[in-house]
Amino acid sequence: MDKGLTVRLRQDKLIPLDVDFAVAPGEAMALVGPSGSGKTTTLxxxxxxxxxxxxxxACNGMAWFDSAAGIHMPARxxxxxxxFQSYALFPHLTALANVMEALNDTAREMRREAAMALLARVHLDGLEERRPAQLSGGEQQRVAVARALARRPDVxxxxxxxxxxxxxxxxKLRRELAELRRDLPMPVVLVTHDLDDVTRLADRLCVMHKGRILQSGTVAEVMTQPASAEIAELLDLAANEA
Structure with a gap:
């Protein structure tokens, strides 16, 4: 598809991967599986x-990576x-400065105002001048989301x-992200081990194990009709770990 995200990955060595999925604009795909299943590597x-x-x-018709064509677009x-799982905020910068760092495509004189608006969008009004160490884990997560959105991402x-x-x-964060997601016209890919995250945030679900997608479909389909005993066991394991 031209719009949205398409992912097809293959490798046998190092970290084995056999992954093939697509995510439409405004749709959220959850990748679920045990540690070492290739979820974070795919992300x-x-x-x-x-x-x-x-x-x-490819995203919106543009190839970000194509091994056959020799394309590997740099992350930036x-x-x-x-x-990130660890938020990866700059510890020496305030919440506002962390978000402003991601606004490279915005005119310098407009970055502060744009960053303030993004922090307000994630309910951090009044905390703009605090550094990560002065914020709770939930507040740091909100800064990380605001910084991710500052890039005006396509995914x-x-x-x-x-x-x-x-x-x-x-x-609380799950509810806030679910509300935010309704306003995001982009594909979302969520790596999680928590089935509550899946049911509340995702439209579709891929169950992964040892680098392969064992089953994909709507969340309801996969969770109520697992295609094998192995998939049912992996979903049960995820439910018990949450």
Whole structure:
């Protein structure tokens, strides 16, 4: 498809991968599986932080990676907003400055105003001048989301975005992200081990194991009609780990 994200990755060595999926604009795809199943590697490949052996990644018709054509667009040139599991904020910069760092495509005199608007969008009004160490885990996560959106991304990538916060904060952040997602006209790829994240945030689900997609479909289809006993076991494991 021309619009949205298409991902096809193949490699046998290092980290085995056999991945093929597409995410339409405004749609969220969750990648679920045990540790070592290739979820985060797939996300990093989309962002340009990992170069797979073979395959193709395209967003809105533009090839970001194509092994056959010798294309590997650097991460900084890909319009991908990535929220890391650890948030990866600059510790010496304020929340406002962290977001402004991602506004390279915005005129310098407009960056502060744009960053303030993004922080307000994630409910951080009044905390703009605090550094990461002065923010709670949930507040740091909101800064990371605002920074990802500052790149005006064509795709939003979320790597275990709630794993570092407590259960109560996780529920609140999940609600906020679900509300935000309704206003995002871009594909979203979510890596998670928590099926509550999947049911509340995703439209479709890919179950991964040892680098392969075992089953994909709507969240309801996969969770109520697992294609094999192995998939049912992996989903049950994810549910019990949450």
């Amino acid at each position: 990093r490949a989309i962002a340009g932080l990992y170069r797979p052996v073979a395959g193709r990644i 040139q890909r319009r991908a907003g990535l929220v 939003l990538l979320l790597d275990e975005p709630f794993s570092a916060v407590d259960r109560v904060t996780r529920r």
